[in-house]
Amino acid sequence: xxxxxxxxxxxxxxxxxxxxxxxxxxxxxxxxxxxxxxxxxxxxxxxxxxxxxxxxxxxxxxxxxxxxxxxxxxxxxxxxxxxxxxxxxxxxxxxxxxxxxxxxxxxxxxxxxxxxxxxxxxxxxxxxxxxxxxxxxxxxxxxxxxxxxxxxxxxxxxxxxxxxxxxxx
Numbered sequence: 001x002x003x004x005x006x007x008x009x010x011x012x013x014x015x016x017x018x019x020x021x022x023x024x025x026x027x028x029x030x031x032x033x034x035x036x037x038x039x040x041x042x043x044x045x046x047x048x049x050x051x052x053x054x055x056x057x058x059x060x061x062x063x064x065x066x067x068x069x070x071x072x073x074x075x076x077x078x079x080x081x082x083x084x085x086x087x088x089x090x091x092x093x094x095x096x097x098x099x100x101x102x103x104x105x106x107x108x109x110x111x112x113x114x115x116x117x118x119x120x121x122x123x124x125x126x127x128x129x130x131x132x133x134x135x136x137x138x139x140x141x142x143x144x145x146x147x148x149x150x151x152x153x154x155x156x157x158x159x160x161x162x163x164x165x166x167x168x169x
Contacts, residue, residue, distance in 0.1 A: 004028060016041045018152070042148070055156035059083045061092065065099035074103045076162040081155040094149045094157070097134070101142060102162050104135050111159050129159065 004027045012023040012034055018041050026044075030036035057079035065074045078095040080086050102108050107126040110116045116127060124131040130143040140148075150157050 004032060008032065008034060012037050012041075016152070041151075044151070052150055052154075052156040055081055057081055057156050057158050057160075059086045060160070061086050061095045063092075063095040063099045065096065065103050067100075067103040071167040072103050073165045074099045074162060076102060077160040078157065079160050080153065080157050085153045085155045088153065090149060090152055091157070094145065097136060097145065098129075098142065098159060099162075101132065101135055102129065102164050105132060106164070106166065108132070108162075108164065111162070129162075 004024055008027055009020060009023045012018070012027060013020060015034070015038055016023070018026070022041065022044070023037070026037040026040040027034070029040055059082055060077060060079035062075060062077045065076075066072070067074075076095065076099040078091070078098060080091060085091050105126070107122055108129050109120050109122075109127045111129045113124055113128050113131070116124075120127055125133070130141065130146070132142050134140050134142055134145050137145075146157055146159070
């Protein structure tokens with residue numbers, strides 16, 4: 001078995017935001033490979049996100065994003081379980097990124113497929129927020145972005161609602 005150094009644990013923790021013991025266990029399971037440990041933590045994080053889906057989310061943030069010199073504006077409400085998590089940089093950045101995503105993709109009609117209005121046209125990858133490719137990182141969807149934040153914060157997170165305004169519409 002490979003020796004796991006404190007620097008390796010620290011590096012993995014900086015990359016993933018996972019807890020110290022979770023990082024140590026993942027590195028042990030990956031025989032010291034940081035890349036494999038990241039993959040292990042992602043898999044475990046997605047599994048833990050599914051377990052948290054039933055938890056109530058009554059705290060959170062509302063974020064405003066203004067784009068194109070004031071021609072497009074978005075308000076989004078993202079909820080979590082506690083006000084402690086709502087005040088973290090991770091949660092604030094997630095909320096802001098989601099608002100930016102909605103501003104950047106005018107075809108966004110709903111958060112999930114079951115919320116699409118009747119007669120909505122276009123593929124889910126364009127009209128459903130959770131199915132869209134994240135505009136800042138095309139290797140993941142908004143759904144994956146939210147699940148990563150759930151794994152990092154240890155709380156259920158859900159996008160509750162949004163409003164998109166465009167000058168002249």
